[in-house]
Amino acid sequence: MGRGVDDRAPDEKEPPNDPAHGRPWLRGEMLAFLLALGGGAMTGQGCAQEPARNHGLQEEVRLPEPRTSGPVSVEEAIHGRRSVRNFRTDPIDLPQVSQLLWVAQGITDGNGLRAVPSAGATYPLETYLIVGEVQTLAPGVYRYAPERHALHLLQPGDLREEMATAALGQSWIADAPITILVAAVFSRTTGRYGDRGRQYVHMEMGHAAQNVYVQAEALGLGTTMVGAFHDQALAEAAGLPSEELPLGLLPVGVPR
Numbered sequence: 001m002g003r004g005v006d007d008r009a010p011d012e013k014e015p016p017n018d019p020a021h022g023r024p025w026l027r028g029e030m031l032a033f034l035l036a037l038g039g040g041a042m043t044g045q046g047c048a049q050e051p052a053r054n055h056g057l058q059e060e061v062r063l064p065e066p067r068t069s070g071p072v073s074v075e076e077a078i079h080g081r082r083s084v085r086n087f088r089t090d091p092i093d094l095p096q097v098s099q100l101l102w103v104a105q106g107i108t109d110g111n112g113l114r115a116v117p118s119a120g121a122t123y124p125l126e127t128y129l130i131v132g133e134v135q136t137l138a139p140g141v142y143r144y145a146p147e148r149h150a151l152h153l154l155q156p157g158d159l160r161e162e163m164a165t166a167a168l169g170q171s172w173i174a175d176a177p178i179t180i181l182v183a184a185v186f187s188r189t190t191g192r193y194g195d196r197g198r199q200y201v202h203m204e205m206g207h208a209a210q211n212v213y214v215q216a217e218a219l220g221l222g223t224t225m226v227g228a229f230h231d232q233a234l235a236e237a238a239g240l241p242s243e244e245l246p247l248g249l250l251p252v253g254v255p256r
């Protein structure tokens with residue numbers, strides 16, 4: 001076994017490494033282009049207007065507050081869940097995006113603890129949103145920032161075909177309006193637990209994926225966990241930082 005649970009108080013723990021630091025971000029003219037495409041979403045329409053903290057970023061999309069109750073019970077969502085690979089062309093909306101990212105890695109507690117358990121609260125997972133068709137959000141690859149409940153644009157453009165190609169040609173992935181990509185910085189967890197930490201990271205991916213499955217079902221959406229892909233091709237297509245390894249894709253859409 002590993003070295004056991006981390007019994008330090010949350011405020012004694014080192015903050016998760018933020019890979020956004022030092023990343024090149026959009027130039028002003030690209031922001032103007034995205035504002036034109038994305039409308040109010042790029043300026044946080046529909047959510048609290050807080051000034052951005054300095055992450056080395058200038059542009060972000062604040063997501064609507066996630067809801068903590070809904071009309072579908074956990075039991076019903078688990079019972080109804082199936083892997084869905086056939087999607088209608090309908091776009092999904094920002095409140096649905098907000099909900100799906102919040103269950104994957106959102107913060108649920110004043111001490112920064114998240115919707116998904118994490119060995120020693122080391123939080124090795126990084127969550128990305130590949131946008132094809134979302135109301136008020138331009139196509140592109142976005143990084144989810146749990147502490148802001150916001151999206152930060154990594155690269156604009158519709159990359160769904162590239163994702164499908166990297167996933168061994170699973171062409172149905174390109175039909176999904178969004179895909180959630182979960183990547184990991186293994187050193188955050190192996191740094192505390194040694195090699196055993198690698199297993200912990202994969203366990204955490206499973207927790208995140210199941211939350212997305214159950215939340216998608218409760219929203220009338222569908223998803224499939226995709227583990228078959230070329231790591232390097234996927235990482236390059238999404239523009240992941242070199243220390244991050246992609247662990248899974250979750251295309252989400254309205255079931256056909």
Ligand SMILES: Cc1cc2nc3c(=O)[nH]c(=O)nc-3n(C[C@H](O)[C@H](O)[C@H](O)COP(=O)(O)O)c2cc1C
Nearest residue numbers: 081082083084085167170224225226227228229248
């Ligand atoms: C780790 C893992 C990797 C998977 N990879 C893929 C995949 O690459 N492509 C795919 O279509 N389904 C993939 N699946 C989904 C399974 O095929 C699916 O869960 C299984 O057929 C059972 O169906 P159900 O999810 O509807 O219960 C994966 C599931 C898991 C847990």
